[in-house]
Amino acid sequence: MNFSKRLDEAMKQAGATQGGLAKSVGMAQSSVNKLLNGAKGSRKLVEIAKSLGVRPEWLSSGNGPMREDGAQIAMHIPLVNQDFYRVDVLDVQASAGNGTLVSTDFIEKIRAIEYTTEQARALFGNRPSDSVKVITVRGDSMEGTINPGDEIFVDTAVTHFDGDGVYVFVFGKTLHVKRLQMQRNRLSVLSDNPVYKEWFVEDGDEDQFHIMAKVILRQSIDYKRFG
Known part of the structure; x- marks a missing residue:
């Protein structure tokens, strides 16, 4: 499983959209789309991993467990004023x-x-x-x-x-x-x-x-x- 596939799996488990993840870590949605299509990594790796509730080491290389023991799946999306x-x-x-x-x-x-x-x-x-x-x-x-x-x-x-x-x-x-x-x-x-x-x-x-x-x-x- 390469970086793009690990990111896709983490997003699916967190219920994260491209737009939601982009907003959470301060990227453009088009940049998230690139990461999902054959990218080998990202300069925002730590922020992405934190937002998706996974270990940066796992997201980067696949080493070790996906999450720390007891870690919860969480997507940290900023609240938007619905008005x-x-x-x-x-x-x-x-x-x-x-x-x-x-x-x-x-x-x-x-x-x-x-x-x-x-x-x-x-x-x-x-x-x-x-x-x-x-x-x-x-x-x-x-x-x-x-x-x-x-x-x-x-x-x-x-x-x-x-x-x-x-x-x-x-x-x-x-x-x-x-x-x-x-x-x-x-x-x-x-x-x-x-x-x-x-x-x-x-x-x-x-x-x-x-x-x-x-x-x-x-x-x-x-x-x-x-x-």
Whole structure:
């Protein structure tokens, strides 16, 4: 059993979701998803083990028992004010251009935006708050649809191609926001700015291509100065 499988087993026994674990240890849900898909470890190992009520040594290498004698299965999830729908703004920029270098699996939260449940339902439907995040776009390849500096709201629960749309994805070591479209049996990567050429995710690219989220809506940074 490798690290990812041990983590999956510990989460199942604790009744932990990806979003719940991410919130508990201060990670992005997409980072937890990566840990569950072939990762060999995490810099947040001790915090994850504590949150899931397992021994760090077992989670890291499989050595020894899963839990200390008498330890209880416990998931330490922060309480959420049910009167508000809270969306985290993350310190990450997705490139609508040639790609932003991905340097770490830990993404820091800058701030949070709170909505009433009625506002949230109108904006995000029935999506849970822990799957909706805000990130900033840099680059102009999606200009006209998403402009440089705009903030986009993304659904991090979507980690696979879920029909034509705009997605945040990693290709190799770079993070992108682009339009994905299935053309026959190939996935086309499209830019709404015609200056940028179409390219394709080819067979054999599976190890390099990972969808992190699907874009729900954007918030423009258009300012108008008076006086």
